[in-house]
Each structure stands twice: as structure tokens, then as C-alpha cells.
Amino acid sequence: SQQGEEDPQALSIQEGENATMNCSYKTSINNLQWYRQNSGRGLVHLILIRSNEREKHSGRLRVTLDTSKKSSSLLITASRAADTASYFCPRSSNTGNQFYFGTGTSLTVIP
Amino acid sequence: NAGVTQTPKFQVLKTGQSMTLQCAQDMNHEYMSWYRQDPGMGLRLIHYSVGAGITDQGEVPNGYNVSRSTTEDFPLRLLSAAPSQTSVYFCASSPDDNEQFFGPGTRLTVL
Numbered sequence: 001s002q003q004g005e006e007d008p009q010a011l012s013i014q015e016g017e018n019a020t021m022n023c024s025y026k027t028s029i030n031n032l033q034w035y036r037q038n039s040g041r042g043l044v045h046l047i048l049i050r051s052n053e054r055e056k057h058s059g060r061l062r063v064t065l066d067t068s069k070k071s072s073s074l075l076i077t078a079s080r081a082a083d084t085a086s087y088f089c090p091r092s093s094n095t096g097n098q099f100y101f102g103t104g105t106s107l108t109v110i111p
Numbered sequence: 112n113a114g115v116t117q118t119p120k121f122q123v124l125k126t127g128q129s130m131t132l133q134c135a136q137d138m139n140h141e142y143m144s145w146y147r148q149d150p151g152m153g154l155r156l157i158h159y160s161v162g163a164g165i166t167d168q169g170e171v172p173n174g175y176n177v178s179r180s181t182t183e184d185f186p187l188r189l190l191s192a193a194p195s196q197t198s199v200y201f202c203a204s205s206p207d208d209n210e211q212f213f214g215p216g217t218r219l220t221v222l
Contacts, residue, residue, distance in 0.1 A: 042213035101154040
């Protein structure tokens with residue numbers, strides 16, 4: 001499969017705690033992206049990390065990439081109820097024209 | 112900018128009927144894609160386009176047709192609706208092989 005595989009499938013934390021979710025993939029990549037989907041809504045792009053980068057930050061988000069292990073992690077610090085959503089790490093094809101999605105990580109932040 | 116717009120938001124069809132899901136973007140993006148999202152299945156790529164006049168199949172193209180006569184529009188046609196096509200359909204556009212911008216989705220029920 002060329003899909004990014006998110007882990008865990010579901011995660012429930014208290015507001016204020018940090019949330020960590022992981023993504024694994026099987027083939028080489030040019031970049032890896034993380035998206036968020038709130039219930040019943042379209043997906044929103046969160047962050048992109050290129051294959052030559054190891055870590056990237058955006059606000060409360062921190063993404064790491066380990067190309068030797070073919071894995072990435074997304075850390076959300078000081079979580080809020082509004083962070084409740086599903087998170088995806090689709091992989092792009094070698095040509096960059098196709099994106100493959102896994103089933104995502106469903107995050108619930110309890111107020 | 113309106114971004115990516117999809118119409119209709121909801122649609123109910125009877126088996127065998129045909130219809131067109133509309134998708135438009137005003138960002139002058141070359142790449143456009145159609146996905147379907149079933150419960151617990153993540154997003155699956157139906158068809159995609161890398162520019163006006165160019166389309167190609169994704170993971171699950173059977174039962175769907177697309178065309179790209181302009182940069183702005185990328186309609187998805189269901190030729191003969193089947194209950195298995197009950198799903199939420201998302202259109203996305205991208206200026207390159209990086210960030211994708213998603214529309215709000217169309218919820219389709221086939222009876």
C-alpha cells in the first residue's frame with residue numbers, strides 16, 4: 001500500500017494535555033503532509049515536511065520525520081476541545097499527482 | 112476567493128439515475144481531484160486532473176466519469192447510480208504536488 005498509516009486509530013485526552021499521533025509509510029517520499037478533518041467537514045492542510053527536513057513547527061504543532069524508519073509523528077501541545085478531529089497523513093505518489101489516505105487518527109479532547 | 116466550492120451539499124438518488132457533482136475553484140490551480148469517503152475507510156481517490164484537458168484514474172474510478180474543459184471546473188458524473196456509491200464526495204485542488212485545498216463535500220445517498 002502507498003497509503004500513510006496513522007496510529008493510533010483513536011486517541012482520547014484531557015484538555016491541556018499533549019497529543020501525539022504517528023504515521024508510517026512504505027515507499028520513499030518527497031514530502032509528507034498532515035491534514036485535519038472536523039466532523040462532517042472537508043479536510044484542512046496543517047503542515048508539510050519535506051524529505052530533507054527532520055522537524056517542523058507551526059504554532060502548537062510539531063512534526064517530525066524519520067526517513068530511515070519511514071515514519072512521522074504529529075504532536076499537538078496544550079490541546080483544546082477544538083482540536084477534536086480526525087488527522088490524516090496522506091502520501092503523494094512519486095509523480096506528486098495522486099494522494100493516498102489512510103483511515104486517520106480520531107482525536108477526542110475532553111474539556 | 113471562494114476557494115473550492117461543491118454543489119449540491121446533499122443529494123438523494125434512486126438506483127440507476129445519473130447525476131453530476133459540481134466542483135469549482137477560483138485559485139487557478141492546475142491539479143484537481145475527486146475523493147470519496149466512506150465510514151472507517153478514509154479517503155479514496157476516484158479521478159484526478161493535472162490541467163485542463165487532462166484527466167486520469169485514481170484508485171476507485173469505476174462508475175464515474177470526469178472531464179476538465181477549464182482550469183476552474185472539474186465535474187464528476189455518476190453514470191448509473193448504485194447503492195455502493197452512497198458516500199461523501201470531496202473535491203480538492205492544488206497548485207502543485209503539495210498542499211491540497213478541499214471543498215466542503217457532497218453527501219450522496221443512493222436508494
